Amino acid sequence: MDSPTASLDEADASRRHPFGEPPGGWRGALYKVVFESDTRAGVLFDKVLVALIVTSLLVVIADSVESLQKQWSGTFTALEWGFTLLFSLEYVIRLLCVRKPLRYATSFFGIVDLIAVLPTYLALLFPEIHALIDVRVLRLLRVFRIFKLTAYVAEYQALGSALLASSRKIMVFLSVVIMIVIVMGSIMYVVEGPANGYTSIPVAIYWAITTMTTVGFGDITPKTELGRFIASIMMLLGWGTLAVPTGIVTTEMTLRRYRQEVAGN
Numbered sequence: 001m002d003s004p005t006a007s008l009d010e011a012d013a014s015r016r017h018p019f020g021e022p023p024g025g026w027r028g029a030l031y032k033v034v035f036e037s038d039t040r041a042g043v044l045f046d047k048v049l050v051a052l053i054v055t056s057l058l059v060v061i062a063d064s065v066e067s068l069q070k071q072w073s074g075t076f077t078a079l080e081w082g083f084t085l086l087f088s089l090e091y092v093i094r095l096l097c098v099r100k101p102l103r104y105a106t107s108f109f110g111i112v113d114l115i116a117v118l119p120t121y122l123a124l125l126f127p128e129i130h131a132l133i134d135v136r137v138l139r140l141l142r143v144f145r146i147f148k149l150t151a152y153v154a155e156y157q158a159l160g161s162a163l164l165a166s167s168r169k170i171m172v173f174l175s176v177v178i179m180i181v182i183v184m185g186s187i188m189y190v191v192e193g194p195a196n197g198y199t200s201i202p203v204a205i206y207w208a209i210t211t212m213t214t215v216g217f218g219d220i221t222p223k224t225e226l227g228r229f230i231a232s233i234m235m236l237l238g239w240g241t242l243a244v245p246t247g248i249v250t251t252e253m254t255l256r257r258y259r260q261e262v263a264g265n
Contacts, residue, residue, distance in 0.1 A: 018103070018107070019098040019100045019104045020099025020100040020103070021099060022035075028097075030093060031098065033045050034090075035097070035098075049090065052083060052086060053146070053148050055083075056080075056083040057143065059079050059083070060143055060145075062076065081120065087117050087145075088117045091114065091116075094110075112145070112147045112148055116144065116145045159249070159253070162249050162253040162256060163249060165252050166245075166249050169248050170245050170248060173245060180212070184212075184233075185205035185207065185209075188207060188230060189204040191226050191227050191230065192222055192224060196220075196227070197220040197221075203220070206220075211234040212234050212237055213238055214235065214239075
């Protein structure tokens with residue numbers, strides 16, 4: 001029977017190395033550079049990669065501006081291919097230097113890494129794809145590279161962990177919000193009616209959502225006194241929809257930091 005200490009050690013190793021223990025030889029050396037940020041080479045690798053991600057995003061954004069695209073089309077294409085080849089090399093290296101490449105490939109960051117290079121290759125291998133898919137969709141896929149940044153900032157990871165730990169509470173809260181907008185939207189459909197723009201319950205629910213989130217586009221507004229009173233209540237409830245999930249996540253982050261400090265002492 002394994003001792004509790006051995007189980008804890010295995011759990012800690014699994015947390016630190018989710019894709020298996022680092023292999024030996026050249027793969028182990030690559031692993032330290034690519035996956036570990038506590039070495040000089042690892043820190044430099046992360047900084048270079050972050051700079052590449054940010055620059056590639058700026059190129060994608062600039063390429064969507066028609067005047068810039070016409071003037072710098074060739075430059076943007078060359079840069080995009082450069083980024084694609086570099087990110088492809090990074091993806092292959094990550095697969096080579098882990099013991100469980102399939103686990104990495106199917107992980108969140110593995111999928112993000114694949115999406116980061118997929119659009120350019122799709123456009124090359126299937127030129128007719130532009131006739132089937134709007135070029136904006138390909139640009140959108142390239143913008144997903146921004147999620148690669150979350151792997152290199154500890155605060156992003158802390159926020160993600162807090163959101164995951166609070167997911168049940170947040171889902172319960174969101175279900176209550178959904179019930180409120182359905183009920184209030186249905187009431188407004190009865191109170192205001194089609195004559196005032198509330199032509200159906202779905203339209204009234206749309207109004208309830210925009211009002212409760214304090215967006216208020218103004219395309220549909222209550223005309224009766226009772227309708228305005230209900231709208232006022234919805235606006236006040238809207239503040240709660242912002243405050244409650246923020247409080248849930250903040251509390252979880254505070255608890256996690258406290259546990260880490262206690263464990264450190």
